[in-house]
Amino acid sequence: MTQFRSAKVSDLSDLNRISVASKKYWGYPDEWMENWAEDLFISAVDIDEHIIQIAEVQEGIVGFCCVSEEREFLEIKHLWILPEFVAKGYGKELLTYTLGLVSHKGKPIQVVSDPNAEAFYKKQGFTTISNIESYPQGRSLPLMKKM
Numbered sequence: 001m002t003q004f005r006s007a008k009v010s011d012l013s014d015l016n017r018i019s020v021a022s023k024k025y026w027g028y029p030d031e032w033m034e035n036w037a038e039d040l041f042i043s044a045v046d047i048d049e050h051i052i053q054i055a056e057v058q059e060g061i062v063g064f065c066c067v068s069e070e071r072e073f074l075e076i077k078h079l080w081i082l083p084e085f086v087a088k089g090y091g092k093e094l095l096t097y098t099l100g101l102v103s104h105k106g107k108p109i110q111v112v113s114d115p116n117a118e119a120f121y122k123k124q125g126f127t128t129i130s131n132i133e134s135y136p137q138g139r140s141l142p143l144m145k146k147m
Contacts, residue, residue: 007052022080076111
C-alpha cells in the first residue's frame with residue numbers, strides 16, 4: 001500500500017537521486033543529462049516554497065511530486081518515479097493525491113512535460129496547449145494544461 005507524506009530536508013539526497021534516475025530511464029545521453037542537472041535538482045528552498053509529496057511503499061520512497069503556486073495557475077515542477085516502479089500506477093496515484101491537496105485553490109494546473117510523459121499526462125486529463133523549445137536545439141517540450 002502506498003503512503004504519502006510531505007518531503008523533508010532529510011529527504012533531499014533521495015529526491016535528487018530519484019529525479020536523475022527517472023530522467024535517465026528514457027535513455028537520454030549523458031551530455032543531455034549534464035545539461036539538465038540544474039533543472040532536476042531539488043533544494044531545501046524548494047521544500048520550503050513548494051508542495052512536495054513523497055510516495056512510499058514497504059521498499060522505501062518510490063517517487064515524488066512537486067507543485068508550485070503561481071499567480072494564475074498551479075505548476076507541476078517535478079513528478080518522478082524510480083524506474084523499477086514506472087508503469088505500475090504509482091505516478092498516477094502520486095499525481096492524483098498531490099493535486100487533491102491543491103484542488104481547493106481552483107486554479108488551472110500546467111506542466112512542461114518530458115515528451116516521453118505526454119501520453120501519461122493526457123491520460124490524467126491534461127491537454128497539450130503549446131510546445132516550448134528545449135535542449136538540445138530542435139527539441140521541444142509539450143506545455144500541458146488541466147482545468
